[in-house]
Amino acid sequence: MSQQETSLSVTNGAAAAAFLAAAIGVFSLGLITLAGEFGWFSAPELVKGVGGLSGRSTMAVAIWLIAWAVLHRQWRDRQLSWRTLTIASFGLIGLGVVFALPPVWHLLGA
Amino acid sequence: MNLFTERSIWTMVHGIILGGGVMAAFTVALYCMWSVRAADGPSPVVHRQCRFLGRTLLVLAVALWLVVLIGTYVNFAPYRAAAPEGADLSQYPKSFIQSNESTDWLHSFGMELKEHLPWMAAMLVTAVAFVALRYNERLIGEHRLRGLMAAVLLVSFSLSGVVALLGIFINKVAPLT
Numbered sequence: 001m002s003q004q005e006t007s008l009s010v011t012n013g014a015a016a017a018a019f020l021a022a023a024i025g026v027f028s029l030g031l032i033t034l035a036g037e038f039g040w041f042s043a044p045e046l047v048k049g050v051g052g053l054s055g056r057s058t059m060a061v062a063i064w065l066i067a068w069a070v071l072h073r074q075w076r077d078r079q080l081s082w083r084t085l086t087i088a089s090f091g092l093i094g095l096g097v098v099f100a101l102p103p104v105w106h107l108l109g110a
Numbered sequence: 111m112n113l114f115t116e117r118s119i120w121t122m123v124h125g126i127i128l129g130g131g132v133m134a135a136f137t138v139a140l141y142c143m144w145s146v147r148a149a150d151g152p153s154p155v156v157h158r159q160c161r162f163l164g165r166t167l168l169v170l171a172v173a174l175w176l177v178v179l180i181g182t183y184v185n186f187a188p189y190r191a192a193a194p195e196g197a198d199l200s201q202y203p204k205s206f207i208q209s210n211e212s213t214d215w216l217h218s219f220g221m222e223l224k225e226h227l228p229w230m231a232a233m234l235v236t237a238v239a240f241v242a243l244r245y246n247e248r249l250i251g252e253h254r255l256r257g258l259m260a261a262v263l264l265v266s267f268s269l270s271g272v273v274a275l276l277g278i279f280i281n282k283v284a285p286l287t
Contacts, residue, residue, distance in 0.1 A: 010248045015241045015255055019262060022237035026230040033226055049187030057182065057229050064233050082254050089258075093234070093265060100226040102219050 013075035016085045021071050023092035025064025030099030032056045037110040117286040120184045125277055128177045133274060135170040136267045142166055143260045152250050160247045167239035174235050174270070178228045188286055189221070203284035213283050220276040231269040238263050 033056055035041040043055030098104055112118070142163040146156060193202035199209055207217045238259050242249065249256055 010245065010252055010255075012252075012255060014244055015258070018237040018240045019258065022233045022262075025233040029226055029229055047183060047187075049191065050182060051186075051190065053182060053186065053225050056226075060229060061233070082258075086258060090261075093230075093262075096230060097227070097269070100223070100230070102222045 011077055011079045012082070012085070013078040013080060014072060016080045017068060017071035017075045019089045020085065020092075021064055021068035023089040023096070024067045025060055026096035027092040027099075028063040028096070029056060029060035030096030032059055034099040034105065034108075034110075037105045038108075112287065115287055117185075117188055120180065121281065121286045124177060124180045124185055125274075125281060128173055128180065129274055129277065132170065132173050132177055132270060135166060135173060136263070136270065139163065139166045139170055140260070140263060140267065143256065143263065146249060147253070147256060147260075152247075156250055157247050160242075160249050163249075164239070164242040164246055167235070167242045171232070171235045171239040174228070174232045174266075178232050181224070181228065185286060186225075200284070201287070203280070203286060206284045207280070216276075216280050216283060220280055224273045224276055224280075227269045227273050231266040231273075234262050234266040234269075238266070 032041065032043060036043060036052060036056065043052040043059060045051055046054040046058055142159060146159050146163060188203075190204045191202055193199055193205035199206040204217055204221070207213045207221075241255070241259055245252065245255065249259075
């Protein structure tokens with residue numbers, strides 16, 4: 001690829017990192033919540049009165065930010081497959097949201 | 111009833127001022143996304159729209175995080191405070207809601223969603239805002255990127271809309287005063 005073509009092209013790596021990291025954050029929060037409902041893992045109460053939500057949300061945000069930092073560093077100058085990015089991101093988002101739904105907890109036997 | 115207690119004011123800041131502002135900002139951002147898409151090609155107007163989109167999404171992300179943080183760390187603890195024996199349950203929203211079969215779902219379903227979905231929406235909107243600010247006018251030629259941004263924004267808007275509606279129901283039945 002010539003220098004001129006490279007300077008005119010827009011790589012999607014930075015965007016991919018942002019979207020996928022957010023999707024990982026969403027999925028993490030859903031999974032941590034589901035784990036709490038099943039008694040597999042109980043998030044700590046980091047702020048008095050707020051309960052386990054303070055621990056769950058803090059963990060999910062930490063996972064999101066770490067994932068974003070790592071992915072951005074790896075992908076910022078790369079071009080990734082749109083199809084793979086879309087499927088991975090929306091798959092994780094979908095699962096994360098579903099895991100946070102109370103009817104799903106009851107359905108799964110929590 | 112005193113409408114302007116500290117708890118009531120924080121609830122209004124969370125729900126009406128910031129929450130209402132967030133819903134309005136979502137609408138503006140979605141319209142901006144559409145107007146960039148609908149443009150005939152690069153022009154000074156579209157360039158300005160891209161910059162405006164980035165700023166709008168930044169304001170939306172900040173407002174949404176404030177809604178989430180105030181809701182979690184200011185309003186949630188008084189909402190879920192355990193009512194002492196014989197206490198007036200109207201001062202303890204969670205206990206009040208759970209004391210009646212017809213309103214119990216507001217906590218077991220409504221508040222459970224309100225605990226987690228807004229955090230998800232905030233993370234997603236932050237990603238969209240970052241992309242808009244980083245790519246700026248380069249978004250004009252990137253229809254797949256804009257499509258992904260719009261889709262994620264719509265998901266966030268839907269999540270936020272659902273929790274906003276549930277918040278209205280909860281506050282109507284058991285307001286924080």
